[in-house]
Amino acid sequence: MAKVHQFEVIVVGAGGAGLMAGLYASRGAKTAIISKLYPTRSHTGAAQGGISAALGNYEEDKPEWHTYDTVKGSDYLGDQDAIEFMTSEAIDAVLELEHMGLPFDRTPEGKISQRPFGGHTNNETGKPVRRAAHAADRTGHMILQTLYQQCLKNEVNFFDEFQVLDFIMVNGKAAGVVAVELATGELHTFHAKAIIFATGGHGRIFEVTSNAYAYTGDGAAILLRHGVPLQDMEFFQFHPTGIYKLGILITEGVRGEGGILINGKGERFMPKYAPTVKDLASRDVVSRAIYTEIKAGNGVDGKNYVYLDVRPESVNKFAALDGRTNPDGSPYNITGEQVLAKLPDIIDFCRVYLGVDPITQMMPIQPTAHYTMGGIPTNKYGEVVVDDKGTTVPGLYAAGECACVSVHGANRLGTNSLLDLVVFGKHAGLRAAEYAKQAEFEKMPEDAESASMSNFEALHNGSGRENAFDISNELKQVMFEDVGIYRNEKDMAAALEKVRELQKRFKDVKVTDTGKVFNTELLNAWELGNLLEVAEVVAVSALNRKESRGGHSREDYPERDDKEWLKHTLVTKQNGELKIHYKPVVITKYQPKARVY
Amino acid sequence: MTTKTRKLSLKQRGMMSFETQMWIFTRLSALAMYALILFALIGALVMGARYQMNLADVMRWAFMPNVSHVQSTNIPDLAPWMTIFWKLVAIALLLVATAHGVHGLVVIADDYIASERGRKIVRFISMVMMASMSLMGAYIIWTS
Amino acid sequence: MEITVKIFRYNPEKDQRGNYVTYKVEAHENDRVLDVLEYIKGKVDGTLSFRRSCAHGVCGSDAMRINGRNMLACKTLVRDTGANITVEPILGLPIKKDLISDMEPFFDNYKKMLPYFINEDPIPENGRERLQSQEERARFDETTKCILCACCTTSCPSYWANGEYYGPAAIVSAHRFIFDSRDQAADERLNILAETDGIARCHTAYNCTEACPREIKVTKAIGEVKMAMITGKLD
Amino acid sequence: MGLKRDVSLAAGLRYRGPAGYLTFILHRIGGLGMGIFITMHILASFFGGRFGGTLNGIYEHWAFQVFIYFCVLFHAINGLRITILDLWPKLLDYQTEAIWIEWAVFIPLYLIAVYVIVRVGAGG
Ligand SMILES: Cc1cc2nc3c(=O)[nH]c(=O)nc-3n(C[C@H](O)[C@H](O)[C@H](O)COP(=O)(O)OP(=O)(O)OC[C@H]3O[C@@H](n4cnc5c(N)ncnc54)[C@H](O)[C@@H]3O)c2cc1C
Ligand code: HEM
Ligand code: SF4
Ligand code: F3S
Ligand code: FES
Numbered sequence A: 001m002a003k004v005h006q007f008e009v010i011v012v013g014a015g016g017a018g019l020m021a022g023l024y025a026s027r028g029a030k031t032a033i034i035s036k037l038y039p040t041r042s043h044t045g046a047a048q049g050g051i052s053a054a055l056g057n058y059e060e061d062k063p064e065w066h067t068y069d070t071v072k073g074s075d076y077l078g079d080q081d082a083i084e085f086m087t088s089e090a091i092d093a094v095l096e097l098e099h100m101g102l103p104f105d106r107t108p109e110g111k112i113s114q115r116p117f118g119g120h121t122n123n124e125t126g127k128p129v130r131r132a133a134h135a136a137d138r139t140g141h142m143i144l145q146t147l148y149q150q151c152l153k154n155e156v157n158f159f160d161e162f163q164v165l166d167f168i169m170v171n172g173k174a175a176g177v178v179a180v181e182l183a184t185g186e187l188h189t190f191h192a193k194a195i196i197f198a199t200g201g202h203g204r205i206f207e208v209t210s211n212a213y214a215y216t217g218d219g220a221a222i223l224l225r226h227g228v229p230l231q232d233m234e235f236f237q238f239h240p241t242g243i244y245k246l247g248i249l250i251t252e253g254v255r256g257e258g259g260i261l262i263n264g265k266g267e268r269f270m271p272k273y274a275p276t277v278k279d280l281a282s283r284d285v286v287s288r289a290i291y292t293e294i295k296a297g298n299g300v301d302g303k304n305y306v307y308l309d310v311r312p313e314s315v316n317k318f319a320a321l322d323g324r325t326n327p328d329g330s331p332y333n334i335t336g337e338q339v340l341a342k343l344p345d346i347i348d349f350c351r352v353y354l355g356v357d358p359i360t361q362m363m364p365i366q367p368t369a370h371y372t373m374g375g376i377p378t379n380k381y382g383e384v385v386v387d388d389k390g391t392t393v394p395g396l397y398a399a400g401e402c403a404c405v406s407v408h409g410a411n412r413l414g415t416n417s418l419l420d421l422v423v424f425g426k427h428a429g430l431r432a433a434e435y436a437k438q439a440e441f442e443k444m445p446e447d448a449e450s451a452s453m454s455n456f457e458a459l460h461n462g463s464g465r466e467n468a469f470d471i472s473n474e475l476k477q478v479m480f481e482d483v484g485i486y487r488n489e490k491d492m493a494a495a496l497e498k499v500r501e502l503q504k505r506f507k508d509v510k511v512t513d514t515g516k517v518f519n520t521e522l523l524n525a526w527e528l529g530n531l532l533e534v535a536e537v538v539a540v541s542a543l544n545r546k547e548s549r550g551g552h553s554r555e556d557y558p559e560r561d562d563k564e565w566l567k568h569t570l571v572t573k574q575n576g577e578l579k580i581h582y583k584p585v586v587i588t589k590y591q592p593k594a595r596v597y
Numbered sequence B: 001m002t003t004k005t006r007k008l009s010l011k012q013r014g015m016m017s018f019e020t021q022m023w024i025f026t027r028l029s030a031l032a033m034y035a036l037i038l039f040a041l042i043g044a045l046v047m048g049a050r051y052q053m054n055l056a057d058v059m060r061w062a063f064m065p066n067v068s069h070v071q072s073t074n075i076p077d078l079a080p081w082m083t084i085f086w087k088l089v090a091i092a093l094l095l096v097a098t099a100h101g102v103h104g105l106v107v108i109a110d111d112y113i114a115s116e117r118g119r120k121i122v123r124f125i126s127m128v129m130m131a132s133m134s135l136m137g138a139y140i141i142w143t144s
Numbered sequence C: 001m002e003i004t005v006k007i008f009r010y011n012p013e014k015d016q017r018g019n020y021v022t023y024k025v026e027a028h029e030n031d032r033v034l035d036v037l038e039y040i041k042g043k044v045d046g047t048l049s050f051r052r053s054c055a056h057g058v059c060g061s062d063a064m065r066i067n068g069r070n071m072l073a074c075k076t077l078v079r080d081t082g083a084n085i086t087v088e089p090i091l092g093l094p095i096k097k098d099l100i101s102d103m104e105p106f107f108d109n110y111k112k113m114l115p116y117f118i119n120e121d122p123i124p125e126n127g128r129e130r131l132q133s134q135e136e137r138a139r140f141d142e143t144t145k146c147i148l149c150a151c152c153t154t155s156c157p158s159y160w161a162n163g164e165y166y167g168p169a170a171i172v173s174a175h176r177f178i179f180d181s182r183d184q185a186a187d188e189r190l191n192i193l194a195e196t197d198g199i200a201r202c203h204t205a206y207n208c209t210e211a212c213p214r215e216i217k218v219t220k221a222i223g224e225v226k227m228a229m230i231t232g233k234l235d
Numbered sequence D: 001m002g003l004k005r006d007v008s009l010a011a012g013l014r015y016r017g018p019a020g021y022l023t024f025i026l027h028r029i030g031g032l033g034m035g036i037f038i039t040m041h042i043l044a045s046f047f048g049g050r051f052g053g054t055l056n057g058i059y060e061h062w063a064f065q066v067f068i069y070f071c072v073l074f075h076a077i078n079g080l081r082i083t084i085l086d087l088w089p090k091l092l093d094y095q096t097e098a099i100w101i102e103w104a105v106f107i108p109l110y111l112i113a114v115y116v117i118v119r120v121g122a123g124g
Helices: A016-028 A063-073 A080-099 A139-153 A218-225 A283-298 A312-322 A336-342 A344-354 A416-438 A450-461 A468-482 A489-506 A520-544 B018-046 B055-063 B084-112 B116-143 C033-044 C104-111 C134-139 C157-161 C167-178 C186-193 C207-211 C218-231 D009-014 D019-047 D049-060 D062-087 D089-121
Strands: A003-006 A009-012 A031-035 A114-121 A128-133 A157-160 A162-170 A173-181 A187-191 A194-197 A236-243 A260-262 A306-309 A363-372 A383-385 A392-398 A567-574 A577-584 C002-009 C019-026 C063-066 C069-072 C084-088 C095-097
Touching (some): A009 A173, A009 A416, A016 A194, A139 A416, A162 A187, A162 A218, A173 A450, A194 A416, A218 A520, A218 A567, A260 A283, A260 A312, A283 A363, A336 A344, A344 A363, A450 A520, A468 A520, A520 A577, B018 B055, B018 B084, B018 C218, B084 B116, B084 C157, B084 D019, B116 D019, C002 C033, C033 C084, C157 D009, C167 C218, C218 D062, D019 D089
Parallel strands (some): A003 A187, A009 A031, A009 A194, C002 C084
Antiparallel strands (some): A114 A128, A162 A173, A173 A187, A236 A363, A260 A306, A306 A363, C063 C069, C063 C084
């Protein structure tokens, strides 16, 4: 028999979104946060560059500009009401983090320091503006630490290393979750009035990725199995600068500080693709530019990578050519020490994994799978919305990367994710607590955990003809190659075929570890099941959308098609079959127009 | 933007705790021992050790300026080495060294013994040891 | 190249004590030790258990003893270890299974440091940030890097001798707040550290600094806290 | 279930610590050694007689002298390093260099001392 716990609000996931939600929910209701990793191990800690807010600490900036940049960045697929909401809350959200003690870097006057980032502009002049508030190149780490610390201070309940396996719905309302305690292998049921999913993304469906091993789309897959749709899953962001082969991220901040991209011929190629902002164009644009260069044979040594150059002499040379200046009008100039001070972690990664010193050498980079724009559809209060009419599931919430509000649309602007976490994490927490105050506990079914149990049994009883490690590698490879940066009908159809074949083969996987304590083999196999499920949704959504927009670029449909495709994709699963539906995009002020940087 | 200095009072900064006080005592006593040893060494050289004593004997005196440490040497006249002054220096060195050494033992014991009771016992034994060592040592120095 | 990996194995449901199992596998010199472990788990023995998440040294999951010294498996390359690798769990924490230690005692010590920002003054009237100069911010920059991986604490001979010692990681966390000009609880933290199981248990053995994968100068941070205690000066 | 936290001395000593770890161990041995020696010496001088004579015999043996000299010299030199670094934590940046200097001072001094002790001890 499973152990039973009862809380008014349960938060699944202890990353930035989960902690923020937990912190706010706990102020109004009895709350617990469940996480399969120790909270400080969550992937929010990997975020480097910064969090955006129009603080205007260096130069003029306005939330409206932030809104427009986000809308444009999203390739007009973002819901503009949600985006306006987020950017108007942004300033207070970042200031609140500061009040919680987050050690932001400082301007000479002692204010929060900001740096330029791809797609952040002054709408009047078109010039880049400094909008990304940062703490060296470990902003996400500091957000995660700070929020965890505040949760400790406020004595929020934590269930660390509990992996949520299933969601329980009673009478169409959220009623609880089932989780396994990693240390004992025992199942626990958590009875709750409101449940907030904040389980992060699913980048592990791709071979080259900046994402953690834990990024297996658990939350999305669990809800999909319960009839909740997933929205805009075809949109996956490929970050232009991942360390060659490993995929480890090199923040956009490097280009913000003046780094430039150089092809195999030693040329700076971005001015060809984005004449105004050049190397600081939006991510999808830069990733595609790199790929186009590589396809044209301009990769380094004919291989599939190019260089990112942040050597002071190159930076200064190109800054002079571009006429870049400091705030006081003097020419932009940077030294090796300044690079080291501003980007210590990046320098360290390059030294450890590449044996390359970025201050004297160029870094080999390639686009890497980075961010899940799609996910569990929600409104701006974090309530999960299951159709195009705004119908919600009482007591069910989602926030963070696993959710799709949608503020990122077809392409997320750098630094908007961290903002998304704190803004929507907070509102999901507030709403959930508010809801829990007036709602009753639903009666839990007797056999709440039986589905999870039989799931595990199936994994133990597989024939063992197949190996999970191989399946997972094959999945990642086919997804990266055929549903990656450039897509076309033929390859994607083949990929979808392959994913479905892998799903079948997965049934023959056998878990050899029969123990209970830290049975990581079993849990990894269960996660692979989620990856396969999510990958199928991604492939189906991508195959269906016959246009190019943001992170979704099709060779066979290279243009954006606003007449036909200015709408969100929703995919539901019924009796094992995926069904596609649509939802209109909310447009308030900004009518779609061509996107040039 | 100016920085204002922040300073804490003795109590606020934990200086009242036994551990902190002993920590600083260990460093200061180490410096004090160096000073006393150096002092004894210079004294020995001034008193003519350069010609009548070998290195080992000089070191022996330096580490404990007690007249019995020069009796076996070629020093013809023991009078300057036998003064009350040197006895006091020797006793000072002894007391500092014993306190330092015995507390060192307490530190080592504390590393391994975490129970409240165990630590109390160690503290008690160390007090007894320190008192008896100091008394016996001082007695020997004074009477030699 | 072929490498030999000797791994500490312990299955709590079967074994009374741990033992070492040797695996011979193919690896590339640019592979991380973590990749090697993943490969062994995937292809040779699925029961091998260890923690990992980010795979690039920022989450702190996979601290282990590699060739006798604490490191993160994801930040150690085969190039640096050579063809013979011994992998053991970190020392000084109970072992749950294989390379997985019980981290609770470690986090308990961390929590004793009041590891959160304390400033009871109202926020500035305009609702903006509390100001802090660049020098003040730089003062504690180093210790904000800590990822709580436990490499330092479990390399400390004082911590091995006595798990009641708060350990270097906890002191690093305390340092991060003590020297933050905006924080107001330095006195409470210093008083906690002044206890018998506090900072006095550090004997500058320096293992911690060498073990820290984030290259935090841990011993130096501890030294600064000690001096803050002696002098009361916090800048 | 699970293995208890158990760090035997052997396990601890097997840890491949850097130079600072070695000096820490030797400092401890040095401090303990001196403590033992001083206790013996005081007891021997205080009680005298056969008991004192036996103790005297032990610590005057050349082998013990070699050991105790190591304790004294190492503990004193290392203690000075620790004291300086502790009181000026900024200097901890140069910890490795400090240990090199320490060995550079210690080894010649100790070798000379051993040479003298052994020569005297061997009756030469
Ligand atoms: C390398 C990198 C750099 C980035 N840089 C930036 C940046 O500069 N700016 C920016 O805005 N964004 C950045 N991002 C994106 C941003 O960091 C992430 O989108 C964001 O941190 C996601 O946060 P989250 O709270 O949704 O999820 P996470 O922080 O990943 O948390 C997920 C949580 O869910 C838990 N969980 C998952 N599954 C389960 C389960 N089954 N049961 C129980 N718990 C579960 C996990 O334990 C974890 O605690 C970056 C991302 C990466 C990978
Ligand atoms: C010049 C003489 C000496 C110097 C410079 C010196 C210095 C020091 C210092 C700095 C410490 C602290 C070490 C730490 O906390 O990590 C210490 C510890 C210690 N000292 Fe001394 N000391 C000297 C003489 C002595 C003497 C004469 C004795 C013996 C009676 C002694 C016994 C000890 C012991 C037992 C410790 C504890 C060891 C440990 O914690 O590992 N010391 N010494
Ligand atoms: S100080 Fe370094 S070694 Fe210690 S826990 Fe923090 S990151 Fe890990
Ligand atoms: S290893 Fe331990 S003794 Fe001090 S210097 Fe580091 S905490
Ligand atoms: S896996 Fe995150 S630190 Fe190694």
